[in-house]
Amino acid sequence: MRTGDLALSLAVASIFSAVAIPARAVDSVSLEAGHGDSTRLVRAGVQWNWDQQWWKSNGTHIGGYWDLTLAQWRGSRYRDIGGRSQELAVLGITPVFRFQSDSRKGFYIEAGIGANLLSERYDNDGKRFSTRFQFGDHVGLGYVFANNLDLGLKIQHFSNAGIKKPNPGVDFAIIQLRYGFQ
Structure with a gap:
């Protein structure tokens, strides 16, 4: 089995096992838009909050949630040719750690x-991924209003972590609007 096939198999298995973890109803839904490296991103997601709280102190703690997303990327320089576009669908599952108030309202970092x-290998603006599987890491900050509306900003990087070369990575600046049902 090739390294890329193994990574793809592991990614699919982890997505399905992670989806099976939350056995309760969805805690929130999100919509996101972003831009980076001549590529636009739109993404919808569902989230399940963790019941666990770590390092509780002074009305704050570290908590988190599972984030299951479906995105569309649209690159404007497919195969590094201006005016040619590439559209990709991206399925993702991410465990997210969040430093927040105990009420889950107000400012947070995550x-x-x-x-x-x-859905296919990314090839845009001189950057060509060698695998369809990519890790996505992000840092973000935001504010949760009293009505459970969450407005956030994040920087996200996608890369295969050196599973196979080339591994140029792609970066996005993203704005998120999320609504919590609790």
Whole structure:
């Protein structure tokens, strides 16, 4: 089995096992838009909050959630040719750690590293991925309003972590709007 096939198999298995973890209803839904490296991103997601809280102190803690997303990327320089576009679907699952108030309202910072599967290999603006499987890591900050509306900003990087060369990576700046049902 080739390294790329093994990575793809592991990604699919981890996505399905992660989806099986939350046995309860969805805690929130999100919409995101971003741009980077001549590529636009739109993404929808569902989230399941973790019940676990770590390092509780002064009304704050580290908690987190599972983030299951489906995205569309649209590159504007397919095969590095201006005016040619490439559209990809991207399925992702990410465990996200969030430093937040105990009420889950107000300011927060978060970080996560997840698994993503692209519908085809990315080839845009001189950057060509060698695998369809990519890790997606992000750092972000935001604010949760009293009505459970969450407005956030994040920087996200996609890369295969050196599974196969070339591994140029792609970076996005993303704005997120999320609504919590709790």
